[in-house]
Amino acid sequence: MEIKLENLTKIFPARKKGQKEVVAVDDFNDTIPDGMLVALLGPSGCGKSTTLNLICGLLKPTSGKIYFGDRDVTNVPPEYRGVGMVFQNYALYPHMSVEQNIRFPLENLKGDQKLSKEQMKERVLASAKLVMIDSLLDRKPKELSGGQQQRVAIARALVKLPQVLLLDEPLSNLDARLRLQTREEIRRIQKETKITTIFVTHDQDEAMSISDMIVVMKDGKVQQIGKPQEVYDHPINLFVAKFLGTPPINVFEGAIFENGLWIGEEKLFDLMPTEDRPVFVAIRPEGFVLDEHGPFSLDLIRPEVLGRDISIVAKHKKAQSETIRAIIDAFEAKHLPKDIVRFYLKPHKVHVFDAISQERIECVIRENGE
Amino acid sequence: MEKQNWKAFLYLLPALVFLGVFLVYPLIDVFIYSFEEGYSSASQSYFGIGLFNYEYVLHDPYFKQALINTFVLVIVTVPISTGIALLISLALNSVKKLRSFLQTIYFLPYVTNTIAVGMVFMVLFKETPYSQGVVNMLIQWVHLSPVDFMEGPWWAKMFVLCFYTIWIVMPFKILILTSALASVDEQYYNVAKIDGTSSSRIFFRITLPMISPSLFYLVITGFIGAFKAYSDAVALFGTNLNAAGMNTMVGYVFDMLYRDSGGYPSYASAAAIILFAIILTITIINLLVSKKHVHYN
Amino acid sequence: MKSKKKVLVWLLLAIWAIIVLFPFYWMVLTSLKEYGAYNAEYIPQFFTLAPTFENYIQAFTDVPLGKYLLNTLFFAIVTTGLMVFVTILAAFAFARMDFKGKNVLFTLFLALMMIPGELVVITNFVTITELDLRNTFLGLILPSVTSVFYIYLLRENFAQVPDQLYFAAKVDGTSDWRYLWRVMVPICMPTLVTITILKVIECWNLYIWPSLITDDPKYFLVSNGIQQIRESGFGRANIPAMMAAVVAVSVPLIVLFLIFRKQIMSGVAQGGTKG
Numbered sequence: 047m048e049i050k051l052e053n054l055t056k057i058f059p060a061r062k063k064g065q066k067e068v069v070a071v072d073d074f075n076d077t078i079p080d081g082m083l084v085a086l087l088g089p090s091g092c093g094k095s096t097t098l099n100l101i102c103g104l105l106k107p108t109s110g111k112i113y114f115g116d117r118d119v120t121n122v123p124p125e126y127r128g129v130g131m132v133f134q135n136y137a138l139y140p141h142m143s144v145e146q147n148i149r150f151p152l153e154n155l156k157g158d159q160k161l162s163k164e165q166m167k168e169r170v171l172a173s174a175k176l177v178m179i180d181s182l183l184d185r186k187p188k189e190l191s192g193g194q195q196q197r198v199a200i201a202r203a204l205v206k207l208p209q210v211l212l213l214d215e216p217l218s219n220l221d222a223r224l225r226l227q228t229r230e231e232i233r234r235i236q237k238e239t240k241i242t243t244i245f246v247t248h249d250q251d252e253a254m255s256i257s258d259m260i261v262v263m264k265d266g267k268v269q270q271i272g273k274p275q276e277v278y279d280h281p282i283n284l285f286v287a288k289f290l291g292t293p294p295i296n297v298f299e300g301a302i303f304e305n306g307l308w309i310g311e312e313k314l315f316d317l318m319p320t321e322d323r324p325v326f327v328a329i330r331p332e333g334f335v336l337d338e339h340g341p342f343s344l345d346l347i348r349p350e351v352l353g354r355d356i357s358i359v360a361k362h363k364k365a366q367s368e369t370i371r372a373i374i375d376a377f378e379a380k381h382l383p384k385d386i387v388r389f390y391l392k393p394h395k396v397h398v399f400d401a402i403s404q405e406r407i408e409c410v411i412r413e414n415g416e
Numbered sequence: 417m418e419k420q421n422w423k424a425f426l427y428l429l430p431a432l433v434f435l436g437v438f439l440v441y442p443l444i445d446v447f448i449y450s451f452e453e454g455y456s457s458a459s460q461s462y463f464g465i466g467l468f469n470y471e472y473v474l475h476d477p478y479f480k481q482a483l484i485n486t487f488v489l490v491i492v493t494v495p496i497s498t499g500i501a502l503l504i505s506l507a508l509n510s511v512k513k514l515r516s517f518l519q520t521i522y523f524l525p526y527v528t529n530t531i532a533v534g535m536v537f538m539v540l541f542k543e544t545p546y547s548q549g550v551v552n553m554l555i556q557w558v559h560l561s562p563v564d565f566m567e568g569p570w571w572a573k574m575f576v577l578c579f580y581t582i583w584i585v586m587p588f589k590i591l592i593l594t595s596a597l598a599s600v601d602e603q604y605y606n607v608a609k610i611d612g613t614s615s616s617r618i619f620f621r622i623t624l625p626m627i628s629p630s631l632f633y634l635v636i637t638g639f640i641g642a643f644k645a646y647s648d649a650v651a652l653f654g655t656n657l658n659a660a661g662m663n664t665m666v667g668y669v670f671d672m673l674y675r676d677s678g679g680y681p682s683y684a685s686a687a688a689i690i691l692f693a694i695i696l697t698i699t700i701i702n703l704l705v706s707k708k709h710v711h712y713n
Numbered sequence: 714m715k716s717k718k719k720v721l722v723w724l725l726l727a728i729w730a731i732i733v734l735f736p737f738y739w740m741v742l743t744s745l746k747e748y749g750a751y752n753a754e755y756i757p758q759f760f761t762l763a764p765t766f767e768n769y770i771q772a773f774t775d776v777p778l779g780k781y782l783l784n785t786l787f788f789a790i791v792t793t794g795l796m797v798f799v800t801i802l803a804a805f806a807f808a809r810m811d812f813k814g815k816n817v818l819f820t821l822f823l824a825l826m827m828i829p830g831e832l833v834v835i836t837n838f839v840t841i842t843e844l845d846l847r848n849t850f851l852g853l854i855l856p857s858v859t860s861v862f863y864i865y866l867l868r869e870n871f872a873q874v875p876d877q878l879y880f881a882a883k884v885d886g887t888s889d890w891r892y893l894w895r896v897m898v899p900i901c902m903p904t905l906v907t908i909t910i911l912k913v914i915e916c917w918n919l920y921i922w923p924s925l926i927t928d929d930p931k932y933f934l935v936s937n938g939i940q941q942i943r944e945s946g947f948g949r950a951n952i953p954a955m956m957a958a959v960v961a962v963s964v965p966l967i968v969l970f971l972i973f974r975k976q977i978m979s980g981v982a983q984g985g986t987k988g
Contacts, residue, residue, distance in 0.1 A: 104880050125886030137877035141899040150895075151885035206885070423889065424812035431803035431864060438856040439825055442836030449835065504729050507722045514726075520974055521730050524737070526981065527970040529918045531936040532959040535943055536740045539952055550739065550757045583732070588981065595982050644831055647920045647936075654944055655924075666831050666921075673835055674925050684835050692832055 047114050047209035047242050049078040049101065054110035056096050056266075070096040072266040074110070078244065078259070083236045085253035086246045088263035089289070094246045095214055097263070101244065102129045102212050114210065125154070127210070130203030130241075134215040136195045138187040138202075145183040148173055148202045155206075173205040176235060193224045200235065211236070213245035217252055229256050250290050254278065262286050279394065284404040287328045287397050293357070293373070297366040299401070300327040302409065307398065310364050314341050314391060318410040324401035326366075331357070333395025334372035336379070340390035344370060349382060360387065449685035469686035478658050479687060482668040488574060489581060489664070490642040497582045498634055501589035506619075508590070509597045519594065526587035534651020537580045541565035566653070573653065573662050580648050585641060589634050596630035597623070628710045636702050643695050646670070665691045740963070744768050744956035751953050768957035775947050777930065778958055781938035782965070788853055788934055789916035795858045796912055797905065803864045805893050808871035809879060819868075825861045831921075838925050848929040857922065863908045866983065870904040871897055907980035910973045917966055935962045 054074035060067045071093045078084050086094040099105040101112060103124035111120045119127050138147050148170045152161055161169070174180040177197040187195055196216065203211055216232065217225045233256040236243045247253050253260045254274040262269040262277065262285075270282040281287035287295050300309040301324050307315045309327055344360035347369065356379040358372040372389065393411045400407055453468045473479050504522070508515055525533070541551050543564065552562035565572045600623060608618045624631075646666035649657055657663035658671065665687065672684035743751065745764040772778050806812070807819055837856045846852030874897055882892045898905065920936040927933055933941065939958055942948040948955035970977060 099880075102884055104883060124884045129884060131881065131884040133877040133881055135875065135877055137875065137881035139878060139896055139900075141896075141902075150882075150887075154886040154888075154891070202881075202885075420810045420889075421812045424806045424810040424815070427802045427806035427810065428818075430799040431859075434799060434855075434859045435822075435825065435861065437840070438837055438859050439828060439833055439861075442833035442840070443828060445836040445839075446832055500729075503725060507725045510722055511726070518726055518730060519978075520971075521733055523974075523978060524733055524967070524970070527914055527966045527977070529936060529939075529962050529966065531918075531920050532939055532962045533736060533740070535939070535948075535955060535959055536736045539743060539956065540736065540739060544754060544757070544952070545752045546755045547757055553757055583736075586729075586733075591978060591982055640829070644829060650920070650940065655940065669831065669835070670921065670925065673838055681835055681839055688832050688835060692829065695829070 048080045049210060049242060049244070050111075050113040051076050051078075051097075051101075052111040052113070054097070054100060054112065055108050056093075056100055056105060057108045069266050071100065071107075074268055076261060076268065076271055078242060080242055081240045082258045083233065083243045083256060084245070085257040085260045086244060086263060087250060087253040087260050087289070088248065088269075090248055091265075092263040093266040094248075094263050096266075098212050098214055098244065098246050101210070102131050103127050128206070128208050129210045129212055130206060130208035132196075132199045132203045132211075132213040132216055134218060136187075136199040136219075138195055138198055140187055142186075143183065144174070144179065144185050144187070144190070144198050145170060147187070147198055148183075148205050151202060151206050169205055169207075170201075173201040176204065176238065177201045177231070192220050193228060196220065196228060197231075200232075204235075204239065204241075208241065211239075211241045211243040213243065215246055215248070217247070217249070225252070232256060251292060254290065262289060264289075280406070281328075281397060282406050284326055284328065284399040287399070291330060293331050293371045295328045295330050295397075296370045296372075298327045298329070298362060298364045299366070300325050300364065300398075302398070302407075307396075307409070307411070309342065309362075312342055314396070315393065316412040318412060320407075320409050325407060326399040326401055326404065328397045328399065329391060330395040331371045331373040333392045334358070334374060334389045335392065336374055336382075336387065337390035338388055340388040342389045342391055343386050344372070344389070346382070346385055346387050349379060351376070358382075358387065446685045446688060449682050450689050452682050469682045470690065473683055473687045473690065476683075478663060478671075479665075479668055481658070481661060482663040482665045485574070485577075485662060486643060486645065486665045489578060489645055490639060492574075492578045493581045493585070493642050494635060494638040496578075497585050497589060498631065498638060500582070501586055501593055501634070502631070504586075505590055505593035505597055506623075508594050519591075522590050523587045525584055526591075530584060530647045531651045533584075534580060534648055537576065537583075538566060538652050541576050570661055573660065576652055577645075577649055577662065580652060581642065581645060584648060585638065589638070592630050592634055593627065596627040600626045632702075632706045632710045636699060639698055639702065640695055643691065643698075737963075740956050740959055743953050744960045746953050748951055748953050768951075768954040769961070771947065771951070771954045772942075772958040772961060775954070776938065776942055776958075778938060778942075778961060780931070781933050781935050782961065784850075784932060785917055785934045788850065789913045791850070792854050792857045792916050793909055793912040795854070796860055796863065797909055799858060800860065800863045800867055800908065801893070801898065801905075804867035804871050805889075805897060807864070807868045808874075809889070809893075809897070822861055822864065826865065834921065834925065837922075841926060846926075848927050848932050850932065852926050853923055853932065853934070857916065857919065860912070863912070866908065867901065867904060870901045874900055903976065906973070907976045907983075910969065910977055911980050913969065914966060914977070938962075 051074050054071055055069070056071040058068040058070055074097060086097055088094045096105065100107050103119070103122060107120060111118060113119065114127065139150065142150065149166055152166045152169060155161060170183075171180060174183060177200050179194060179197045179201060182190065182194060182198075187198065190198065196219075200213075200216075203213075213232070217228055220228055229252055232243075232245070245257075257274060259272065260274050260277055261271045264285050270277050270286050272280075277286065278290050281290065284297070288297065298309045300307065300314075301322070302308070302317065302320060303322050305317050305319050306313045307317055307325075307327065314327070344358070344362050347359045347361060350357040350359055352373075354376060355373050356376045358374060358379070360370045360372065361368065362370055396411075398407045398409055399405060450469055451465050451467070453466055508518060508522075539549075541549055543549050543552075543566070547553070548556075548562045549565070551565065555562055563569075563572045565576050604622050604626070605618065608622055613621070644666050645664045649662050649664055649667060653660040653662045657667045663671070669684045669688045669691065672680045672687060742759070742761060745766075745768070746758075746761050747763060747765050747767065750761070750763070807815065807822075841847060841852045841856065844852070846855075878896060879892060882896060887895070918936065919934060920940075923932075923934045923937050924940070927937060930938070930941065939948075939955075939962055942958055943955060948958070
């Protein structure tokens, strides 16, 4: 099912006098193609959960429209939208067994949708098998591990065969190891069922690793929409650049001056003709290459061994953060100098943003010697 | 979520109807009654509006008797029952063996029928055809002279009423105080012990302040409860409390309303409002005092 | 020093246990003494060698004590049932629904908790009399249904049920009504059990209202029945028979207490007061 969001806006009125109203979602436009796994990504309070609640119908938008396929569902209550939802704390009914939990949505069906006992049993079993908890049907939620509860919640969301599956921070209550495992699981289930799936997360790793498309949000506004790699490689503004990637991108104050890109006294690249201005230069940790004659230098603090790679912790007086991280091949790092390290920078790992608007500046780098 | 005005109203409707008819309307009405002079329930008419009912009640010797009885009951039973309950709770808290068994026993009076068990107390204190009753027998064992508790002097009857009242209110007080004591964090005691604090100092400087909100709650509910005493007196001395000289303020209200001397809802209302003005005043005084002396977390 | 203190502690605990239990013992003991033997005692006897059930037979045959017990049972069940139903609905509205004036109304409810029942009995007596409902079960039951405190208690409990369960149920297409009975009520069962038992106890011990509203023994509850026995029935002379009646009235509650000890004590600790 294709989902289309048109000028979607949600404003929460001021709770008390003197407080301001809160614009939780501001003019959201997007079309999510059928069968996609989409991540809504952003820091807490960015409006991603509100967006999810608007799509499932728990909240009504202040303005704008929501379409499922050709059907306008903006004013349709949640139960008639055909969505399945998995909540952050799973929201399993504590007094019901796993089987009763999964069956509960089916018992609400009315009219010609009504199912017989056998049909219900079949559907419950199929759903439980899909998430591989068919051996736990008699248990109560409190007798299950976090990962198992998560699966029950997914099974319950899927049992009605929804056309849209929504997951709110599905992995945030799991420990690190389970998280990796479960996100693969979600990917598998989504691939098997081909249900258009939207999930909310604040963890960019999670979003990048399994989704077909990510939507980065900040303060209720959509920043960028695209395939994970695209967004990573071409962040549209400084916020997106900083939000994606671990370790985070390194940001320096710099300038475009006489067709060159400068940080402090050092000229990183020659540029095709463009106007002079102050900028932010953001360099991905993997963009650094050790080079004695490289154009850029950092003050070394210490190297950190990560195994395959080495992370160089350094500092620079123009950097926004106190320390800078560069990741280089362990083999190359054998002969690290003591204090100052020089680097050559990979051009496609260097992003330039306007110092005032923080928007991306597309400047064409003329690589040295080319 | 959207506002659900109509639906919520439907859910609340039964409660609103019951509360409106049997709680809110009567509350307003009782004030009106108390100012209607000479209202008769038979003719449902009255002469005028004024303070006559209050005047009548305040000059009624039976009301004075009820007022005195009630005040004595309050002043005697509230401190004594709270004090004993504190002692027993401290004792309970210091033992491990039999604790829950004893707690169960101590709670028994709470679940008994006040009227029924009051009659047992009457029997305990009452003379039988050839003896002076169990309690008098115990009194004679310690070489004191027996007293006719049930039909004798006023103070003897008052003693029985106070004794029974204390017996009845103890379960609630012990329960509240034991749970308050149990919820004081062990760590405070451990720290105090390491510091070498004496046990009396621990009690007055740590335990007492920590449970002071519960103690205060018991004092307030104790006052209110004792001011509303009635059933206990009926159980001990029968329904004709005026004759026994043992009437309470609530008893006076109901006697005015009903039974042989009844049929005067206006007097009853005036007496009820006087009673609750007194309760309100004392509760407010309690609250003001507590602000200074009660320790809240 | 330490052992001395221990002895004192146990002495205190033992004395209070005796003070609590002795009336119960005396009640049962007297009920088993023969009428003649009791009255002939020069010194009160602490046990009896010739227990008799005659007093119980008299208590149940001279007056319709069995009828009083049944009346009280019926009254307690219907009143409690109605109260629980009304309370569940109101608590749900306050805990789960959003409506205009909710906070104002809830504050008013809380204020009503301060109103002592004695103050409103006068008008209720007049109301019930005017409706010609004296000496009917309806007249007994209706004013006893209201309980602001239990609405408050249950609302607090309902409010602890996570919001997400409600949202999940909404997405699953559950109506409010179904959600209330299928999810909220089962989850809050312990509190509901507590409320139910406390209300039953309250009903069983009710004295003032039934004494105002009934003078026909057909509608007597146990408290009035027993008061009647004592003032104008066999209780005036026959103390053992009266004690038999007292035992019959007391035993059901004590059994109920022993079964639901935990719920009752935790419920009372949460702020229930007697009556």
